[in-house]
Amino acid sequence: MGEGELKKATLGDYIEYPITGCDSEGDIAIARRYSLFFEFRLALITRFPGLYIPPLPAKKVTGNKEEFTKQERKHFLGLFLLECTQLKYVAQSAEL
Numbered sequence: 881m882g883e884g885e886l887k888k889a890t891l892g893d894y895i896e897y898p899i900t901g902c903d904s905e906g907d908i909a910i911a912r913r914y915s916l917f918f919e920f921r922l923a924l925i926t927r928f929p930g931l932y933i934p935p936l937p938a939k940k941v942t943g944n945k946e947e948f949t950k951q952e953r954k955h956f957l958g959l960f961l962l963e964c965t966q967l968k969y970v971a972q973s974a975e976l
Contacts, residue, residue, distance in 0.1 A: 895950060897957055901965075914939065917957055923975050924964075933970070934963035 886893055896911040917936055924933045937956035940949060964970045 895953075897954055899961065901961075914953065914957075917960065920975060921960075924970060924973070927973065927975065928969060931969060932967070934960045934967075936960055 886895055894913050894915075896913050897917075898911045899908065901908045918939070921933060921936055937953050937960075964976060970976055
């Protein structure tokens with residue numbers, strides 16, 4: 881995962897985290913904000929009730945644009961994605 885990038889928006893600024901990798905269809909290079917990771921995890925919990933779904937870093941209401949917070953969140957989002965790809969039921973799901 882690359883560095884988080886601050887994006888300006890009408891309803892407030894947010895951080896987008898770049899994601900790179902590859903799958904059976906080729907290379908992947910996208911950027912997603914924290915809220916989409918949260919929605920993704922919620923979709924996995926709904927689809928696979930009772931099975932382990934890796935945790936996400938805690939959401940912060942204030943200070944989420946500070947450099948330390950961005951680095952910490954980037955690290956834990958990377959671990960979240962790595963764990964997801966190592967769980968066969970998640971790695972082969974339509975959501976991923």
